[in-house]
Amino acid sequence: MAAKSLRRAGRVSIRRFRRSDLKERIRWPPYTSPLYRHLNYPLSTFIERERWLFTRITNAGRMYFAVEDEHCALIGEISLREINARARTSRLGIHLVSHKRGCGYGREALEAFLDHYFQDMRYEIMFLDVAAYNMRALRLYESLCFEHIGSFWRIENSDTPIFTDERFADIREHFRKDRGLTECRFLDMRLSRRDYQRQMLERRRAALARERKAD
Ligand SMILES: CC(C)(COP(=O)(O)OP(=O)(O)OC[C@H]1O[C@@H](n2cnc3c(N)ncnc32)[C@H](O)[C@@H]1OP(=O)(O)O)[C@@H](O)C(=O)NCCC(=O)NCCS
Known part of the structure; x- marks a missing residue:
């Protein structure tokens, strides 16, 4: 049975993940940049596929949503973790198929x-780190009114040659070596319900301006 579309914007719609999404997800081409390799989940064995499905379909303290394009193709996933149902907060993850x-x-x-998050689920704050x-x-996050609230260093587990390969010269400033380990700077951001509402108004104004221009 088709999962209900929760919300739409432009060409896309979002809905909860379902077991049958695996068929399409397996066909996603892998990310080629070593910096995004962690998104190439191993899905070749039965166990790997079941593990992948378990976190997405079964309630395991996370929520997963599928992103569909205008042709109803699965093009991305959105996740919520660190869900605090009482405080109405959680941490966002999002990624699209590379192409x-x-x-x-x-x-x-x-x-x-x-x-969906602020209006239907009635959450108060969304956190993320990037x-x-x-x-x-x-x-993308800044233009949707997410505010910066801090930063931290995270160990970069891939063997990406950040400091020696010229392909990474432009982003090298965001990395450091600490006791032999490569670390990457991450930014903490948050979006409150109030800032989401401000952003909604901006979106409405922009849509009105577009309509007027088209008339
Ligand atoms: C991050 C991600 C979800 C953004 O979605 P997207 O469809 O690629 O981004 P959009 O096309 O909507 O563009 C978002 C903004 O980035 C800008 N942008 C697009 N390509 C860019 C590039 N190569 N460099 C800098 N900015 C760029 C766009 O102009 C747009 O800004 P604007 O609205 O002010 O013009 C997607 O790129 C992705 O899945 N990336 C890999 C996984 C990832 O990084 N996830 C986020 C982890 S926190």
Whole structure:
């Protein structure tokens, strides 16, 4: 049975994850950049697939949502972790299939999801953390009124040659070596219900302006 669409924005809709999503998810091409390799979940064995499904389908302290494009294809996933049902807060994760990045789908998916989170789920605050070099994600969050609340260093587990390979020269400033380990600077951000409402007003104003221009 098709899962109910929870919210739509532009070309995308979001819904809860379902078991049958695995079929499409397996076909996603892997991310080639070593910085995003952690998103290439191993899904070749039965155990790996069941583990992947377990966190997404069964309530394991997290919630997973599927992002569909205008052709009803699975193009991304959104997760909530560190869910505090009493304080109405949680931590966001989002990623798209690699070839759909940079086309505005992320913005639409997040707009739809924020509507669901703040209006339907009645949450108060959304937290997230983002690698300081991830300009695309950072730009997206800032334009949706997320505010900066701090930063921290996280060990970079991949063997990416950040300090020696010239491909990484532009983002090197966001990394450091500490006791032989490579660490990456992460930024903590949050979006409150009040700032979400401000952002909603901005979106409405922009939509009105677009309509007027089209008339
Ligand atoms: C982060 C992610 C969800 C953003 O979605 P997206 O569809 O690729 O992004 P959009 O096309 O909506 O663009 C978002 C903003 O980044 C800008 N942008 C696009 N490509 C960019 C690039 N290469 N460098 C810098 N900014 C860029 C866009 O112009 C847009 O800003 P604007 O609205 O002010 O013009 C998606 O790129 C992704 O899944 N990335 C891999 C996983 C990841 O990084 N997840 C986030 C971890 S915190």
